[in-house]
Amino acid sequence: MSKALPKRSENYSEWYNEIIKRADLAENSAVRGCMVIKPYGYAIWEKMQRALDDMFKATGHVNAYFPLFVPKSFLEKEEEHAEGFAKECAVVTHYRLKANPEGGLMVDPNAKLEEELIIRPTSEAIIWNTYKNWIQSWRDLPLLINQWANVVRWEMRTRLFLRTAEFLWQEGHTAHATREEAVEETERMLGVYADFAENWMAVPVIQGVKTPSERFAGAEETYCIEALMQDGKALQAGTSHFLGQNFAKSFDVQFVNKENQLEYAWATSWGVSTRLMGALIMAHSDDQGLVLPPKLAPIQVVIIPIYRSPEDLATISEKVDPIIAELKAAGISVKYDDSDNQRSGWKFAEYELKGVPIRLALGMRDLEAGTVEVARRDTLTKESMPLEKIVETLTSLLDEIQTNIYDKALKFREANTFAVDSWEDFKSQIEQGGFVSAHWDGTPETEETIKQQTKATIRCIPLDAVEESGKCVFSGNPSSKRVIFAKAY
């Protein structure tokens, strides 16, 4: 194993792949396009899940689980939805194997399914088919359900975490009595995602709405959060859809309103996936390895003893044990690495690679002086601190690191967001990367032409876009606000 990671500046995508492997987050599996999420990577995902799940519960949602298989006829019902996903569906056609006379196994041709089952690329179809039976009256609404699940989208080209054929996510599916309530829900959950991205992942995001061409298949409006990665490319980190009455009509979900009239229910759906792991990695990490925000780090503090003899180690451990207990009591996850199969220098490098926010090194010299060496992963600085009140010190240091990582990412985004007003500037800026804020005439034709010529897409129309009269950067036609363009993952 070579020691140094590839440099971000030299080969960003190689750096990304290597950091995932070396930090033990995930690896490619024997199955094309599918990854194995390893324990350390999964621990981060679990922390994400926990935080998000708490936020969903706090906004009134409950969890449930719907089937992996969607009958083809269900998927067909909402036309746009069906069309949008048709090209990337895995299909189950048989339900049995049998011994192959030539050895091994073969699909039993006598076990063909009457109707093919689609492995869910998303669950609107199966869920709205179910909601039909659950919703009769306005009193049954709103129905606020989330599920944690895996989905499959047969992508032509995959990348660890960013785009895999199978991925893990949560999908919220809600039903409401009024359009206003559903829109409100859509926006509320977008806010939850933005809150999570910024306050847990320490990744600043732009909240906005997608243009019609970038909309979710079957949605009336798609909201999104967009983050900027260190290589200047945008990453869609979460989406929230206002589905109107499209699915209610396709699956005939009607309820009796307060006026005793039949009405179609209003729908939303919203999701974030293991793609967030990719965002987390690419937003903060450096050439030494992963940089994790304390709130999502599986190990927040690692303690490494520096010793020569087993007696020294015993002395150090005796001093460390109560500190570990105190840290744990304070809710800080701590690892004491007293393994003797690696030297301290190796451990320093290893925990840096894994993004552990704080490292304590404690040797005999420290014991005599009553100090400990405290090293920060985010700044790569270290200093000697008194052991006294170390728990208080670390608690506030973790907060400081969380804030610092966010500030750093925010500064990066600000330094890489450019307002541009001419086509020439637009082209050269897009080439260099970053968010480009420019006027757009609102037509799909212009959007498509820009995409063809520059590979940049409209990431979103920011919710907080200021009204200003301007001219479309491409066509020169009038425009009332700027939109965000970027090359995207």
Add this chain to the structure above:
RNA sequence: CGGGGCAUAGCACAGCCUGGUAGUGCGCUCGCUUUGGGAGCGAGAGGUCGCAAGUUCGAAUCCUGCUGCCCCGACCA
């Protein structure tokens, strides 16, 4: 689906052109010395060379077919 690359020990690779019975580094095991930024020395263990068929006295190496993975494009969260 197009274009390229790769498949040899747990990992990273060399060997292939020019066929002769398997090699390097890391890791692993044991021992000694080390230990405040990826330790040193010594001794060991570990491989039906992706699969199948072919050429040959002999194939990791040459030929044919297959499979899988990675990278680059088109499509997408």
